[in-house]
Amino acid sequence: MTQTIQRPAFLRTLLASAALAGALAAGGAAAQGYSGPSTNPATATQQQGYAGPSSIKVISVKELTATGRDDQKAILRGRIVSHDGDDHYTFDDGTGQIRVDIDDDDFPVGVKIDDKTQVELHGELGKGRRGVEFEVDEIRVIQ
Template sequence: MNRNIQSIVVALFMLAGTASAANAQTAAYSAPAAATPTAGYAGPSSAGGYAGPSGVGVTTVKQLLATGFDDQYATLRGKLVRYIGGKNYVFADSSGEMRVEISHKYFPNSQTIDANTLVEITGEFDREFVGQSELDVKQIRIISK
């Protein structure tokens, strides 16, 4: 019985820490509201980086959600159509939509991305068996405005 109570207390502290971190992120980040995705975001990014060919081929949202595996690196080409809070956006291509998580540090420096900007995103796929799978984006490249 004592071990169960201890596990519950630890879980509550972990949840409280996650909520505090989420609140801190929300307070420090002023992104467009979900109702106004065309405002875009112009955020900091490290200058430079690798721009050559990649072994990670471009796939589609539908294909990634159907056959992707946890921790797989994937590249998608489409648009960030909606901001949904925190680091989360809805990404869409011609095959469908999915949730993506993008830290502000990965947005291109001094360039605004809105719902009409064609981008290529690369990141780590987080396969969820309960809940929504998402792509944890590590790189954004603007294809066209």
């Protein structure tokens, strides 16, 4: 006769709680945002990725909103001037403003970004039910 050993319910609950706590702690440690995760140079890392020339052109907000097509890849240069909740921000390049969608993990690690920081946003134009929005894939700080 085969005998199965069942773990007590409290042990399963304990293991599930420990796993959840670990996941939350890891997520909290990696959280980033508009003002940057840290200004401590000891924890800052360099931005990674290709930094050479691109066939995708730098375009102004005014030109992109006037003539851009849905899913058009573009590069914008200017400033993120406000956080509008969740992943939504307002970007201004001096020719106009556009709503941008930036995931927390797209912000460079260890770099403080505020409304005075000049940035370069790489992404694509989105036109849909929510209106016009620039969906950011990468942020680079302009030195």
